[in-house]
Amino acid sequence: MDFELNENQTMFRNMVRDFAKLHIAPIAHEMDVKGDMPDTLIAALREAGFFGLTFPEAYGGMGVDTITYGVVVEELSKASAGVSVMLTVHNSVGSYPVALFGTEEVKSRFLPRMAAGEIAAFCVTEPGAGSDASSLAATARRDGDHYVLNGSKSFVTNGARAAFYVILAREPGTHGNKGTHAFLVERDTPGLSVAKKEDKMGLRASDTAVIALDEVRVPVGHRLGEEGAGLRVALTALDGGRIGIAFQALGIGQACLDASIAYAKVREQFGQSLASQPVIAHKIADMGTELEAARLLAYHAAWLKDQGRPHTREAAMAKLMASEAAGHAADAAVQIHGGYGFCKEYDVERYYRDVRVTRIYEGTSEIQRLVIARKLLAGQ
Ligand SMILES: Cc1cc2nc3c(=O)[nH]c(=O)nc-3n(C[C@H](O)[C@H](O)[C@H](O)COP(=O)(O)OP(=O)(O)OC[C@H]3O[C@@H](n4cnc5c(N)ncnc54)[C@H](O)[C@@H]3O)c2cc1C
Known part of the structure; x- marks a missing residue:
């Protein structure tokens, strides 16, 4: 090892x-x-x-x-x-x-x-289909050598800047896991438009948009995978995506820890630095320990993926643990900074807002627990 x-x-x-x-x-x-x-x-x-x-x-x-x-x-x-x-x-x-x-x-x-830098986006979520992607309602109707897409996709990261969209839609009349297809769609395809840009609590540098699909014609050759394999395509991509989000959460959490250590060393109260006060030192110890544990899970999931081995459970564990550890670290960082941590002049205020979504996107913490439990209960 x-x-x-x-x-x-x-x-x-x-x-x-x-x-x-x-x-x-x-x-x-x-x-x-x-x-x-x-x-x-x-x-x-x-x-x-x-x-x-x-x-x-x-x-x-x-x-x-x-x-x-x-x-x-x-x-x-x-x-x-x-x-x-x-x-x-x-x-x-x-x-x-x-x-x-x-x-x-x-x-x-x-x-x-x-x-080379033409940006890509991923469109699964819809107004009525969040955690339950199998309830998606966007349709893909076959018309000769094309599919015709209709519907609405929510919370699309890079939605406004993207040149390409991976879009999930279903054969009209199908339900649940059956009949879903994934497509690669180019931005300038007639009928695809940015309907709205979200005004978010955090990750404000990144654009998140609603994408409208109105009779969008996509060549059959742009379908990704077999007919009906849409959900499998999305879930396979999400296993890898979740490892990335785990590392994202770790980065924010580490920034919280670094800022807290620096601040605790220079801020003095009761005649001594915050760092020398055991309650604050313990907070720093907990932040570091939780982040390190999460980092090991994230490296393990990444290593499994590189070996071409199954990593669904490990990716979910890494994302769950890293996003929760980073959330704790952000909360502690604001606390250690006292009133200054509540002000925009200090970066921890931004970290506190940015980290929140790591427990929500690419599957909420509740959904990660469902994925992990399903695997464990099946003996995997
Ligand atoms: C900034 C941002 C960027 C995003 N980027 C993308 C993107 O690029 N592409 C994309 O497709 N989506 C994207 N999303 C969407 C994101 O993946 C969804 O928000 C997420 O999957 C949750 O769906 P929802 O918001 O509809 O919540 P819901 O599914 O409505 O869930 C609401 C709450 O109920 C809980 N819940 C739901 N079902 C269960 C259950 N069975 N058991 C226990 N608890 C449950 C959830 O955990 C959550 O706490 C993004 C979201 C945000 C905020």
Whole structure:
């Protein structure tokens, strides 16, 4: 058992740390206030290859392993979780279904464009279908060599900026797990539009939109996987996506810990630093311990994925544990900062808002527990 990052992984971590310090951290507060991300930052991310991290080298990507990817996501999330979610959705659920289930023609046409920085999004959630994706209502009607898509997709990360959407819809008249298809749809396809941008509590640098589908014609060749395999495509992508969200939560949690240690050392009350007061020191110990436990789960899930082994249970465990540990860390960080932690001048105020959604998206904590319990009860 080896707990060290290898030379390549360490090099990536240092490179991303430097990039984040130079390009992201200085504008993280401004992006949060404005609820936007400047095009110059997206251009710099493109230039540095962040949009092709997980893509196979044959399609213009860097083909990094999942542990390296996790290290990158954690580093980015320390600087801005809004930036990291844009990249994690693009590098996992937005593109992985294409790499895994697309035809060779679709892969060679679209993956190089995505790897070069044309942004990808993932559209499963609907107004009436959240945790229960099998209740989705968007339809895909077959019409000759096309499908015609109708419906509405909610909470689409990268919705307003994306060039490509992985969209789940069902054969009219089907119900539940049956009859769902996944498609790759290009942004300029007539009938696809951004209906609304959400005004969110956190991750404000990232755009989250409602996507309307009105008679959107998609070539049959752009279906990802077999007929009726839509939910399987989505759930397979989510196993990998959840590992990314675990690392995102770890990054935010680690930023909370780092800020708390720095603050506790300099802030004095009752004639001594906060750090030397046992109650505060214990909070710091708990933050560090929970985050480290979650980090080991996340590395294990990433390692399993890299070995090509089943990782549904481990990805759910990592996401559950990391998002809850990071939530505790954010709460403790605000507490350690006292009244200043409640003010926007201090980064922990943003971390506290940003971390909340890691317990909600790509499956809520309740759904992760259902997934884990199902696996354990089946003896897996
Ligand atoms: C910022 C943001 C970005 C997102 N990005 C994307 C994206 O890119 N693509 C996409 O498709 N979706 C995206 N989502 C949607 C996200 O995945 C859903 O919000 C999430 O799956 C929960 O669905 P819901 O909001 O409809 O809540 P609901 O499913 O209505 O759940 C409400 C509450 O009930 C609980 N609950 C539901 N069923 C059960 C059960 N059986 N047992 C116990 N508790 C249960 C849930 O855990 C939750 O606490 C995003 C959401 C947000 C907020």
